[in-house]
Amino acid sequence: MHFKARAKAALADAGLQRGLAKVDGFAARRAVAMRELEDPEGLRTAAAAIRDRVLEDLDVWIEAFEREATRRGATVLFAETGAEVASLVVGICRRHALKKAIKSKSMLSEEARLNVMLAAAGVQPVETDLGEYVCQLADEPPSHIIAPVIHKTKADIAELFERKHGRPRLAEAEEMTREAREMLRAHFLSADLGISGGNFLIAETGSVALVTNEGNGRMVTTLPRVHVAITGIEKVVPTLEDFSTLMRLLPRSATGQSISNYVTVATGPRGALDADGPEHMYFILVDNGRTNLVGGDMQEMLRCIRCGACMNHCPVYQSVGGHAYGWVYPGPMGAVLTPAFVGVENALDLPQASTFCGACASVCPVRIPLPDLLRKLRERQVERGLRPWYETLGLRVWGWTARHPRLYALATALGVRVLRMLGNRDGMIGSLPLASGWTKSRFMPAPAAGRTFRALYAARARRRPASSA
Amino acid sequence: MRVGLFVTCLVDMMRPSIGMAALELLEGAGCEVVVPATQTCCGQPAYNSGDRVTARALAQKVLEEFEGCDYLVAPSGSCAGMIRTHYPDLFGDSPGLAARVARLGAKTYELTDFLANVVKIERVPGRFEGTVTYHDSCSGLRELGVKAQPRALLELVPGLALEEMRDNETCCGFGGTFAVKMEDISARMVEDKCRNIGASGARAVVLGDLGCMLNIEGRLRKRGDTRTQVLHVAEVLAGKDGR
Numbered sequence: 208m209h210f211k212a213r214a215k216a217a218l219a220d221a222g223l224q225r226g227l228a229k230v231d232g233f234a235a236r237r238a239v240a241m242r243e244l245e246d247p248e249g250l251r252t253a254a255a256a257i258r259d260r261v262l263e264d265l266d267v268w269i270e271a272f273e274r275e276a277t278r279r280g281a282t283v284l285f286a287e288t289g290a291e292v293a294s295l296v297v298g299i300c301r302r303h304a305l306k307k308a309i310k311s312k313s314m315l316s317e318e319a320r321l322n323v324m325l326a327a328a329g330v331q332p333v334e335t336d337l338g339e340y341v342c343q344l345a346d347e348p349p350s351h352i353i354a355p356v357i358h359k360t361k362a363d364i365a366e367l368f369e370r371k372h373g374r375p376r377l378a379e380a381e382e383m384t385r386e387a388r389e390m391l392r393a394h395f396l397s398a399d400l401g402i403s404g405g406n407f408l409i410a411e412t413g414s415v416a417l418v419t420n421e422g423n424g425r426m427v428t429t430l431p432r433v434h435v436a437i438t439g440i441e442k443v444v445p446t447l448e449d450f451s452t453l454m455r456l457l458p459r460s461a462t463g464q465s466i467s468n469y470v471t472v473a474t475g476p477r478g479a480l481d482a483d484g485p486e487h488m489y490f491i492l493v494d495n496g497r498t499n500l501v502g503g504d505m506q507e508m509l510r511c512i513r514c515g516a517c518m519n520h521c522p523v524y525q526s527v528g529g530h531a532y533g534w535v536y537p538g539p540m541g542a543v544l545t546p547a548f549v550g551v552e553n554a555l556d557l558p559q560a561s562t563f564c565g566a567c568a569s570v571c572p573v574r575i576p577l578p579d580l581l582r583k584l585r586e587r588q589v590e591r592g593l594r595p596w597y598e599t600l601g602l603r604v605w606g607w608t609a610r611h612p613r614l615y616a617l618a619t620a621l622g623v624r625v626l627r628m629l630g631n632r633d634g635m636i637g638s639l640p641l642a643s644g645w646t647k648s649r650f651m652p653a654p655a656a657g658r659t660f661r662a663l664y665a666a667r668a669r670r671r672p673a674s675s676a
Numbered sequence: 677m678r679v680g681l682f683v684t685c686l687v688d689m690m691r692p693s694i695g696m697a698a699l700e701l702l703e704g705a706g707c708e709v710v711v712p713a714t715q716t717c718c719g720q721p722a723y724n725s726g727d728r729v730t731a732r733a734l735a736q737k738v739l740e741e742f743e744g745c746d747y748l749v750a751p752s753g754s755c756a757g758m759i760r761t762h763y764p765d766l767f768g769d770s771p772g773l774a775a776r777v778a779r780l781g782a783k784t785y786e787l788t789d790f791l792a793n794v795v796k797i798e799r800v801p802g803r804f805e806g807t808v809t810y811h812d813s814c815s816g817l818r819e820l821g822v823k824a825q826p827r828a829l830l831e832l833v834p835g836l837a838l839e840e841m842r843d844n845e846t847c848c849g850f851g852g853t854f855a856v857k858m859e860d861i862s863a864r865m866v867e868d869k870c871r872n873i874g875a876s877g878a879r880a881v882v883l884g885d886l887g888c889m890l891n892i893e894g895r896l897r898k899r900g901d902t903r904t905q906v907l908h909v910a911e912v913l914a915g916k917d918g919r
Binding site: 211214215218522523526527559560561562563564565566568569579582584585586587588589590594598599602603605606608609610612615619622623626633635642644645647648649650651652654655656658659660661663664665667 | 683685687688689690691692693695696699711713714715716717719721722723724725726727728730733734737765814815818819845846847849850851852853854855856857858859860861862863864865866867868889890891893894895897898902
């Protein structure tokens with residue numbers, strides 16, 4: 208993982224930067240949509256409480272879900288790793304002789320690298336979410352969890368479609384969408400497997416809930432013979448009532464919609480009286496590192512409902528986009544999840560990729576204290592000796608000095624004089640040893656007075672002994 | 677009313693005029709101001725770098741220096757936020773200290789919050805001819821709810837007009853060591869901030885945290901803007917024009 212290097216490249220990528228400018232729109236629309244709610248802050252608290260209730264007894268709620276889902280005719284399978292997800296899906300394909308999979312959006316399928324594994328097993332995966340379809344054509348991972356191709360411009364996609372579809376180049380988004388729709392229609396009608404993610408698993412009814420805008424989710428879950436829903440084990444919510452509470456926040460937080468165009472609640476395979484639906488329905492509940500977070504100091508991260516509000520409001524994400532984060536999940540939630548899942552030693556930069564400005568935590572619909580979790584990851588880096596020696600040493604020396612006020616006063620008095628001398632005519636320092644990162648793109652204003660506050664205050668106290676302390 | 681002024685390490689070194697301005701404003705409000713001579717730093721740089729041991733030692737030092745005061749006031753939302761919202765996290769394993777830092781936290785205020793909501797000043801000594809724009813520093817805004825307070829106080833300054841910039845609540849890219857560790861992203865963020873300041877047409881950008889000030893002023897000057905002033909809200913209110 209080399210976040211810094213990728214971030215640098217991303218900052219210089221003009222096309223990417225044009226794409227990222229669109230992220231602002233999500234934040235503005237969210238603000239408007241949240242104002243529709245009578246008590247948005249109270250609702251966020253209630254949503255966090257629903258998620259916490261599940262996480263306190265996760266095994267119990269998973270079993271409750273499994274029982275209901277099984278009772279309604281679905282098969283519930285468990286995968287410990289991403290590789291196991293792929294092998295379970297391939298097993299299902301073999302059992303039912305399935306050849307083509309249409310997919311609605313699923314970040315878990317990215318965790319499992321499912322498309323690669325399916326293709327290797329002779330099953331053709333077709334992404335049907337428009338953004339994911341573009342990603343698949345371009346052979347790129349999504350760069351945002353709800354807006355997968357936010358990193359591309361309209362012109363990028365026009366060029367891609369021309370090349371991959373072998374049709375004349377189009378100019379308008381509507382035309383391109385229509386062309387993708389035509390391409391996808393044949394796949395919808397010929398696929399024998401539908402693979403979806405799941406926004407929530409509802410324990411009360413054994414259902415999977417999907418929040419979509421394009422209608423592809425409904426096609427994926429009803430047209431093919433077999434439907435497989437793949438979700439993380441933490442996605443369970445107890446009741447339909449809880450689901451509806453969370454639904455008041457999810458679309459608003461994600462895209463600023465009061466409600467998404469489609470909300471699908473799929474329960475079991477087709478029944479005797481049903482006009483449509485799959486013959487077989489499977490759930491694959493995936494751990495892939497999640498149980499490591501249960502009961503620990505990062506458990507709050509499992510509240511996440513994958514709305515993307517944290518990245519939409521993150522100035523770091525807005526500067527560098529999703530690919531810089533290096534794994535499946537970008538932005539603040541990704542900066543927490545990635546080290547938690549792949550190990551802090553494999554993602555050294557990510558916990559540092561935050562100013563702790565707190566914008567993410569202030570919009571998170573389930574009140575995940577993202578900066579606090581990132582700080583805990585930094586603490587782990589320090590505890591495990593993963594920070595550079597000069598940083599550790601610098602902090603120790605400074606910390607020790609700060610605990611010895613007389614020495615500190617001497618050192619700072621000297622430091623201020625030196626800094627003042629380093630300043631140019633306008634009182635600006637152009638280069639600083641050990642802080643070239645600062646001076647590369649900005650000056651350091653030199654301390655104009657040349658004396659510390661404590662020195663000035665002591666002088667004032669000598670002049671006005673009555674007011675000294 | 678005995679108010680302990682926590683000057684902050686950055687103000688002590690880089691811009692003592694802010695500390696002097698805070699002192700005069702508090703005294704002008706009728707407070708008995710004490711400035712513990714042994715104070716250094718609140719420990720935030722260590723805390724945010726993951727060094728809890730150092731952070732805790734410094735937190736305990738601040739506690740001992742200030743718990744005898746009726747209030748602790750700091751001309752920084754970042755340091756006041758550290759004391760008020762993060763100190764308790766450092767003493768989870770020692771209930772006695774936890775209770776003491778909680779009591780200290782409850783009487784800790786960012787300067788403008790204190791002036792507007794506790795002593796409720798109605799007049800300020802400062803004058804300023806022209807338009808300013810206000811940058812909301814992250815910790816003050818999101819940890820302490822500092823938003824209306826500085827604006828209400830700036831309204832008391834004769835001659836001053838406030839023109840809000842675009843994205844005034846967006847981080848300037850300082851983030852402590854972030855500015856050095858993630859220099860390219862930080863540079864981009866402060867450049868965006870400087871553009872918004874420029875577009876506001878204000879003569880000065882006013883704010884409440886020295887970290888953001890050094891970042892913004894350093895970038896403005898580097899990009900050739902020698903005109904736009906960068907002022908701490910305490911300097912404007914006290915009529916002490918900075919440097």
